[in-house]
Amino acid sequence: QITLKESGPTLVKPTQTLTLTCTFSGFSLSNSGVGVAWIRQPPGKALEWLALFYRDDDKRYSPSLKSRLAITRDTSNNQVVLTMTNVDPVDTATYYCAHCLPRVGAFDAWGQGTMVTVSS
Amino acid sequence: SYVLAQPPSESVAPGQTARITCGGDNVGSKSVHWYQQKPGQAPALVMYYDSDRPAGIPERFSGSNSGDTAALTISRVEAGDEADYYCQVWDTDTDHWVFGGGTKLTVL
Numbered sequence: 538q539i540t541l542k543e544s545g546p547t548l549v550k551p552t553q554t555l556t557l558t559c560t561f562s563g564f565s566l567s568n569s570g571v572g573v574a575w576i577r578q579p580p581g582k583a584l585e586w587l588a589l590f591y592r593d594d595d596k597r598y599s600p601s602l603k604s605r606l607a608i609t610r611d612t613s614n615n616q617v618v619l620t621m622t623n624v625d626p627v628d629t630a631t632y633y634c635a636h637c638l639p640r641v642g643a644f645d646a647w648g649q650g651t652m653v654t655v656s657s
Numbered sequence: 658s659y660v661l662a663q664p665p666s667e668s669v670a671p672g673q674t675a676r677i678t679c680g681g682d683n684v685g686s687k688s689v690h691w692y693q694q695k696p697g698q699a700p701a702l703v704m705y706y707d708s709d710r711p712a713g714i715p716e717r718f719s720g721s722n723s724g725d726t727a728a729l730t731i732s733r734v735e736a737g738d739e740a741d742y743y744c745q746v747w748d749t750d751t752d753h754w755v756f757g758g759g760t761k762l763t764v765l
Contacts, residue, residue, distance in 0.1 A: 574754065576756075583743065583756060583757070583758045583759045584692075584700065584743055584745075584756040584759070585756065586753070586754040586755065586756060589754065597752050597753065597754075599753065600658060600751075600753065601658075633699055633700075638705070641688070641690075641705055641706065641747075642688065642690070642746070642747025642749070642754065643688075643690035643702055643705040643706075643745070643747075644690075644692075644700075644702060644745075645702045645705070645711060647699040647700055647701070648699065649699055650699050
């Protein structure tokens with residue numbers, strides 16, 4: 538059974554750096570094509586894909602946010618970490634991590650999400 | 658970047674059929690996936706590869722994709738189907754993932 542859980546701060550000040558952690562179980566990133574994605578959803582708005590981690594040397598980023606994002610892995614703890622720099626109130630959202638089906642490109646398992654508010 | 662367009666809302670009476678569309682340039686050449694999101698919950702995959710249902714999804718849910726329009730069809734709609742529905746593609750040309758704007762399905 539695949540499970541994912543997001544963790545991180547609930548409140549961040551503008552211009553600060555946001556760091557979110559996705560702790561997962563039930564699969565291995567060593568398997569070919571398996572990925573972990575970060576997806577966000579501002580209150581009352583649509584889903585937005587942010588980034589996806591395949592391997593240490595293979596990552597993907599949303600073109601509109603690429604300059605502010607970094608996605609990494611902590612192998613020892615089965616975690617994928619998303620860092621977003623220079624946050625703004627428009628980054629206020631629920632942030633989800635999700636398991637990406639290899640060769641399908643669909644997200645078949647999601648974490649519960651973590652709500653992040655950007656405010657001074 | 659690739660864009661997917663969904664109607665903001667659809668409404669249907671219980672027992673009737675709901676059809677939620679997802680428009681995109683030649684979307685028929687891509688694989689479309691669909692998610693259901695109920696209030697306060699994370700999205701859940703209800704259709705992948707245009708018309709394949711994950712385990713546990715009722716046969717009432719079906720999908721199609723051709724030309725510039727993909728669709729999720731829900732037959733014999735139940736009150737429990739009331740939710741937001743999102744389409745999504747993996748744009749393999751750019752290796753980016755794209756979501757539609759979502760459709761709120763209301764069961765009258």
